Amino acid sequence: MPGKPSVDVAIYVPSNFDPSFDKVSVSRMLEGLRIAKEIYRPAGLQVNLLSVKTGAVDPKFLSIQANEIPRVPDTEYINSYESSKRHPAELTEMALRAFQSMVEVDDNSPNTIYLLAFQDVVFPFLEISEGRNWTVKMVRTGGLSFPSYSYVDTIPRPYRGVITISNLSTPSRLSRTIAHEIGHKVMNVSHEYKDTNPAHEVYAEGGLMLYGDGADIPSGEEGRWHLERLLMSPYVYRLSPDGTKQWNRDYLESGHYYDPIYEEKVVKFPGATIMNPNW
Numbered sequence: 438m439p440g441k442p443s444v445d446v447a448i449y450v451p452s453n454f455d456p457s458f459d460k461v462s463v464s465r466m467l468e469g470l471r472i473a474k475e476i477y478r479p480a481g482l483q484v485n486l487l488s489v490k491t492g493a494v495d496p497k498f499l500s501i502q503a504n505e506i507p508r509v510p511d512t513e514y515i516n517s518y519e520s521s522k523r524h525p526a527e528l529t530e531m532a533l534r535a536f537q538s539m540v541e542v543d544d545n546s547p548n549t550i551y552l553l554a555f556q557d558v559v560f561p562f563l564e565i566s567e568g569r570n571w572t573v574k575m576v577r578t579g580g581l582s583f584p585s586y587s588y589v590d591t592i593p594r595p596y597r598g599v600i601t602i603s604n605l606s607t608p609s610r611l612s613r614t615i616a617h618e619i620g621h622k623v624m625n626v627s628h629e630y631k632d633t634n635p636a637h638e639v640y641a642e643g644g645l646m647l648y649g650d651g652a653d654i655p656s657g658e659e660g661r662w663h664l665e666r667l668l669m670s671p672y673v674y675r676l677s678p679d680g681t682k683q684w685n686r687d688y689l690e691s692g693h694y695y696d697p698i699y700e701e702k703v704v705k706f707p708g709a710t711i712m713n714p715n716w
């Protein structure tokens with residue numbers, strides 16, 4: 438529809454999943470996207486399905502490691518967004534090769550959301566174990582958005598819109614995962630809502646960007662500018678009357694959380710750690 442803020446989504450589902458894998462299918466991807474359209478409608482955002490493609494992929498790419506093991510853990514001196522700007526998550530070569538084998542690149546690729554289905558996408562992270570020690574953990578993801586606030590400039594531009602989907606097999610995953618992961622990408626925020634600062638996994642009701650059943654996209658400073666950031670996203674365009682896509686302006690600093698395109702639509706908050714301050 439002319440003038441309406443829109444995002445384009447392309448879906449790719451491998452046709453050669455192992456026979457015992459049944460957590461993602463073309464029909465589940467379409468149903469998850471249909472629910473996402475409903476979730477974003479009150480925000481005034483039109484979610485436009487560009488294409489659905491299937492085909493055989495190299496079996497070694499059915500299961501991938503998303504990012505390299507982080508080298509520097511977050512501490513309390515700066516917040517998690519500032520830490521990610523200094524030390525962005527690094528896409529693995531394996532993940533990049535997998536994306537390259539599936540996505541057909543065109544001029545609009547840097548502004549397109551790609552939902553790619555995988556059997557397994559594992560995500561390594563650092564967690565405080567005891568005292569002043571961290572341990573490396575790996576989590577099996579149901580969906581992973583490779584957000585710019587985290588990966589900044591470590592994903593080649595044509596692939597920066599990739600979101601991986603690996604589990605839509607429960608009602609809550611089917612109804613929320615795709616919308617939530619699109620939220621990480623287009624709002625460019627982590628797990629946060631109103632008074633809740635970002636954290637790795639926050640289970641609470643209310644916002645689309647928390648783990649829970651909520652789907653709220655709040656606005657204003659008290660809403661951490663989620664709606665405003667969504668509508669400012671470089672993934673958003675408006676159709677002009679002649680049918681051309683007028684994209685929002687692109688990130689000025691590769692899309693870290695405080696990228697200048699957001700102007701004052703950012704939240705400043707202190708760093709935090711659960712480590713004993715008397716370590």
Ligand SMILES: [Zn+2]
Pocket residue numbers: 617621628
């Ligand atoms: Zn999330």
